[in-house]
Each structure stands twice: as C-alpha cells, then as structure tokens.
Amino acid sequence: MNAAAIPSEIVQSPLDRLKITEIFLSLQGEADAAGWPTVFVRLTGCPLRCQYCDTAYAFHGGTWWEIEDILAEVARHGVRHVCVTGGEPLAQKRCIGLLQRLCDAGLDVSLETSGALDIGAVDPRVSRVLDIKTPGSAEEHRNRWENLPLLTARDQVKFVLCSRADYEWARELVLREALHQRCMVLFSPSKSEVTPRELADWIVADRLPVRFQMQLHKLLWNDEPGR
Numbered sequence: 695m696n697a698a699a700i701p702s703e704i705v706q707s708p709l710d711r712l713k714i715t716e717i718f719l720s721l722q723g724e725a726d727a728a729g730w731p732t733v734f735v736r737l738t739g740c741p742l743r744c745q746y747c748d749t750a751y752a753f754h755g756g757t758w759w760e761i762e763d764i765l766a767e768v769a770r771h772g773v774r775h776v777c778v779t780g781g782e783p784l785a786q787k788r789c790i791g792l793l794q795r796l797c798d799a800g801l802d803v804s805l806e807t808s809g810a811l812d813i814g815a816v817d818p819r820v821s822r823v824l825d826i827k828t829p830g831s832a833e834e835h836r837n838r839w840e841n842l843p844l845l846t847a848r849d850q851v852k853f854v855l856c857s858r859a860d861y862e863w864a865r866e867l868v869l870r871e872a873l874h875q876r877c878m879v880l881f882s883p884s885k886s887e888v889t890p891r892e893l894a895d896w897i898v899a900d901r902l903p904v905r906f907q908m909q910l911h912k913l914l915w916n917d918e919p920g921r
Contacts, residue, residue: 711761712761712764712788713758714759715738715751715780716734717733717767717768719731722775724823724852724880725850726821726878727775732775736749736752736779736780737779738753739756740752741836744832745831746856746884761792761795764792768796774801775801775804776804778804780807784812793816797819797820807823808825808836809825820848821849825853826853829859829863830860831854850877850879850880851873851877851880855881855893858888861881861888868903874903879903879904880906881897881902881905882907890908893906
C-alpha cells in the first residue's frame with residue numbers, strides 16, 4: 695500500500711468514526727441495483743491511482759463522522775438502498791463495523807471496493823461489488839486474487855475496459871476462473887477509450903456470459919460530484 699495515498703490517521707483513529715467525503719442521495723448507476731434511489735456514503739482515501747479514476751476528489755480531505763451520525767444521515771433520506779463507496783472504503787478499518795450496522799438497520803447494503811484489499815471480514819449480508827483492475831487501469835498489480843474464492847451469488851465482479859486488449863484479458867480471466875458461475879460479472883467501457891457499441895459487439899460475438907453495463911449516473915449527470 696502506498697503510505698502517502700492514505701493519511702495514517704484514517705486507518706488508525708482510535709474513535710468510532712470514519713472520514714467521509716460526502717453522503718448524498720441519487721440513483722444507483724451500476725451493478726444489479728442500477729436505477730434504485732440510493733444513499734451513497736463516500737469514504738475518504740484510496741491506495742490506488744487508476745488512470746481513469748473519476749473520484750480523485752475523495753483521495754484527500756473529508757470530515758470525521760461518528761458512525762451513529764452516519765446512520766442517522768442515511769436514515770434521514772428514507773430509502774432502502776445504501777452504497778458504501780470511495781475512494782477505497784476498506785482502507786478505513788471501521789468500514790467493516792459501519793457495513794454491519796447498516797445491515798442491522800434493515801437496509802439493502804452494497805460495497806464498492808477496488809479488490810485490492812481483503813473482503814473476507816465484510817458482513818455476508820452485504821453485496822460486494824469487486825472491481826478487478828485490468829492492465830489498462832495501470833493498477834493490475836494491486837489485484838488481491840485471494841478475494842476470488844470468497845465471492846458468492848450475492849456479489850458482483852466489475853471490469854472497466856480500456857481497450858480490446860483489456861477485453862481479451864478480462865474474457866480469459868472470467869472463463870479460466872469461471873467467475874460467471876460464482877456471481878454476476880459486469881463489463882463496462884472506459885469513457886473515451888472504448889465505445890459502448892464496440893464493447894457490446896465484442897460481448898455478443900463471443901457470447902460471453904457477462905452483463906454489459908454503462909454507468910447510468912454518467913449518462914444523466916456526467917461526472918458531477920454528489921450525483
């Protein structure tokens with residue numbers, strides 16, 4: 695892990711709190727909950743630097759929130775779905791406790807994680823959306839392959855594809871590891887690098903057992919923070 699990427703106090707704070715970049719209500723833009731009104735809890739900090747990252751504003755800054763206050767803010771929005779995201783939310787150890795408390799509150803909880811950190815301690819009620827980094831991301835070496843056997847039918851694996859070479863790399867990984875037999879597999883085009891039609895045609899031609907997706911929030915609001 696790049697120590698400079700995550701201030702040490704984020705991981706080591708002794709209090710029952712987390713550093714938060716933003717909490718907001720929007721539509722879920724991807725994965726199996728796409729289209730549902732969802733509260734997003736965006737944690738601050740990330741040890742990765744993917745070349746296509748659209749949330750670099752969450753790398754630093756943020757505000758400390760007590761977990762009780764996070765729960766109250768989520769409840770205030772009055773919707774069933776909540777997504778804990780980042781940055782890389784698991785870089786803050788107390789994210790595990792937050793996920794459990796959200797589940798205990800009866801919410802439908804998802805976690806968006808880079809796949810670079812251990813997902814084994816995440817509450818089994820959480821839908822884990824694991825982002826496997828392709829060579830085109832410039833962070834392929836950060837993939838934690840030990841996470842793959844932990845995946846269940848509640849989880850999803852996402853690939854953001856930057857080129858035809860990325861597509862072929864991801865295709866071979868899906869088939870070799872039979873990821874589609876473990877959970878839903880999602881293929882997305884990296885904006886400005888692969889066109890949606892190109893990716894759709896590749897998937898259809900190969901009859902690949904994956905789900906094509908485009909990020910709904912980008913179609914509606916581009917990359918506007920808080921959306």
